[in-house]
Amino acid sequence: MIFSKKKNIVIFIAAFALLVFLYGIGVLKPVENLLTRILNPVLKQFYIIGTDIKNIYEEQTSKYDLTKVVNELREEVMALSGENAKLKTVVRENDILREHLGFLERNELKYVMSNVISKEDILNVGGQTEVIIIDKGEQNGIRRGLSAVNSQGVIIGKVAEAKERVAKIYLASSDKCKLAVTILGDDDTSGIAQGSLGLVIKMDFIPQIKNLNINDIVVSSGLEKDIPRGLVVGKISEVRKESNKLWQSAIIEPMLDMDELIIVSVIIP
Amino acid sequence: MYLKILNQIIFFSLITLIQIGFVGALPVWFSEFNLVLLILVFFLGFNKLKTALFWGAGMGIVYDLYSFAPSGAYTISMVITIFLAYFLMENFLTNRSLYSFLVLASFTFFCFEFFSYAIINISSLALNREFLFIFNKSFFLHKMYGLFLNLFLMSIFLYLFNFFSFRFKPVFLKKKKIIAAK
Numbered sequence: 541m542i543f544s545k546k547k548n549i550v551i552f553i554a555a556f557a558l559l560v561f562l563y564g565i566g567v568l569k570p571v572e573n574l575l576t577r578i579l580n581p582v583l584k585q586f587y588i589i590g591t592d593i594k595n596i597y598e599e600q601t602s603k604y605d606l607t608k609v610v611n612e613l614r615e616e617v618m619a620l621s622g623e624n625a626k627l628k629t630v631v632r633e634n635d636i637l638r639e640h641l642g643f644l645e646r647n648e649l650k651y652v653m654s655n656v657i658s659k660e661d662i663l664n665v666g667g668q669t670e671v672i673i674i675d676k677g678e679q680n681g682i683r684r685g686l687s688a689v690n691s692q693g694v695i696i697g698k699v700a701e702a703k704e705r706v707a708k709i710y711l712a713s714s715d716k717c718k719l720a721v722t723i724l725g726d727d728d729t730s731g732i733a734q735g736s737l738g739l740v741i742k743m744d745f746i747p748q749i750k751n752l753n754i755n756d757i758v759v760s761s762g763l764e765k766d767i768p769r770g771l772v773v774g775k776i777s778e779v780r781k782e783s784n785k786l787w788q789s790a791i792i793e794p795m796l797d798m799d800e801l802i803i804v805s806v807i808i809p
Numbered sequence: 810m811y812l813k814i815l816n817q818i819i820f821f822s823l824i825t826l827i828q829i830g831f832v833g834a835l836p837v838w839f840s841e842f843n844l845v846l847l848i849l850v851f852f853l854g855f856n857k858l859k860t861a862l863f864w865g866a867g868m869g870i871v872y873d874l875y876s877f878a879p880s881g882a883y884t885i886s887m888v889i890t891i892f893l894a895y896f897l898m899e900n901f902l903t904n905r906s907l908y909s910f911l912v913l914a915s916f917t918f919f920c921f922e923f924f925s926y927a928i929i930n931i932s933s934l935a936l937n938r939e940f941l942f943i944f945n946k947s948f949f950l951h952k953m954y955g956l957f958l959n960l961f962l963m964s965i966f967l968y969l970f971n972f973f974s975f976r977f978k979p980v981f982l983k984k985k986k987i988i989a990a991k
Contacts, residue, residue: 548859556866556888560881563873576874579822583830583875590834597836658875659833659840673875701877708877 569704576705580675583657588802651689651805652680657706670714670738672697674804677705681808687719687760687767688804694795695719695760695771696804709804712773713738713794721773722761723752730761733773733792741774741792748788752779758792766809821864824848825871841955845872846921847963849891850914854905858895865891878925879932886924893920907967914963918956 562568654676676682686699688709697711698719710717713735721743723729731746743758756776762769778791828844835842845868852861869884876883894917902909 552862556884559866559870560884563870564880572874575871579826579871579874582823583826586827586830587834590831594834594836658829703877706875 573704576703580655580657580705584655584675587657591802650808652676652682652808653803653805654680654682654707655803656801670711670716670735671700672709672711672801672804674707674709674806675705676806677702677707679704680806682707682806685764685766686806686808687771688806689771690801690804693771695767695773696794696801698767699806707806709806711735711738712741719767719773720761720763721758723750723776724757724759724772726750726756730763731790733758740777741794743776743790743792744787746788746790748781748783748786750788752776752781752788752790754779758790766807768807768809771807817860817863818867821867822871825868829872829875838954838958841951841958842962843918843921843955843959845887846890846917847914847959847966849887850894850910850917850963851966853891853894853898853917854910854913858891861891861895862888878929879936882928882932883925886921886928889924890917890920907964910967911960911963914960915956918959922952 559568563572654674656672657675658673659671674688682699682702684699684701687695688697688699689695695712697709697714698717700708700710700716702708712719712733715735715737717735719733719741721731721733729746729750729752731743733741733743736742741758746752754776758773758776760767760769760771760773772795774792774794776790777793779788780790781788824844832842832844833840849861849865849868852858852864865887866884869881869887872883872887873881894913897916898909898913902913
């Protein structure tokens, strides 16, 4: 009986090792693709339920003074309306110039819309959400280094890895996500934005001679191969400048709540 | 028999998807809850090694489908954890009391985390990929809170289970008074 039990264990281990080996060399990829295709919709629903519960929990426990926030937002809307009017004029002028110079019509950005199905916190190293998994992958043209945006076109992160039907995205607030950025309206002020502690984004290597202001909008500079120019990253909430250093840095506050992401779009160059 | 196997596959796949999608999206410490390991501890506690291995390997495979860790990392960790936990239970924890389940659960969580991190980091070193740096206060604090949460929830499940069945020994032995007949 002991011999039979040991024999069963040996058979199990051998079968298991073979399975892992075949999975590792990619022979079982069609099976993996089929399984992820079947399981993705179910996983998406579970994730949405979990996120809804989280949002309700945070709403109840939030201690914000909503009246103060509303008043601040009203002032911001008024300021932005004025700026918007100026920008519309500039856009019109730009269109006319382009017609005159005979530029080719710019391509619309190509994108792949996808659902967030999980946060890769299986091992949960840091406690903050720094990675999300989406239900689209290489089959849809997604590959490493592409940018991901939300429905308003605000950049939320970069694709880290892609399998056939799923992909991993480092959020912009993750220290593994680096973006080449610039200040909106001041193309000469470029730097590297890197996430910090899963909460904020830090922009480094800004020359000391450049003037940075709180609430300046930071956008992608287009200097990276696969990331188009002009995608909003966030706004500056703090400037760190020391006279004895070569560079200054800025803390960028993301313009969206990374924890409320349900649908993201990956920009395909 | 095949229907029974298929039912089990569907059931453990759903549980793993709930762990990955639903539990992962929960707020604060609740996302540390590990439903998969708790279920495996239950099976081991009732001496169902074969079921635990079948479920463990299956759930590990589903984990690996959605993980970007080296292929099979979670499956291997799960299976090794089950064998070690079974060894502990058979040789050191001989009764089915609350404390033995909690010890088994703690050991299982520790083993799974240890082997997962070890396999991922060793293969990262070999493949020159990103390294999961874990030696900081925040990480250990987070894991400790997670362990306490899981043990607390395990206790609740055990008491509920015991309420509806009587398959566990009490935590404290009750002394009976014997009145000598005169």
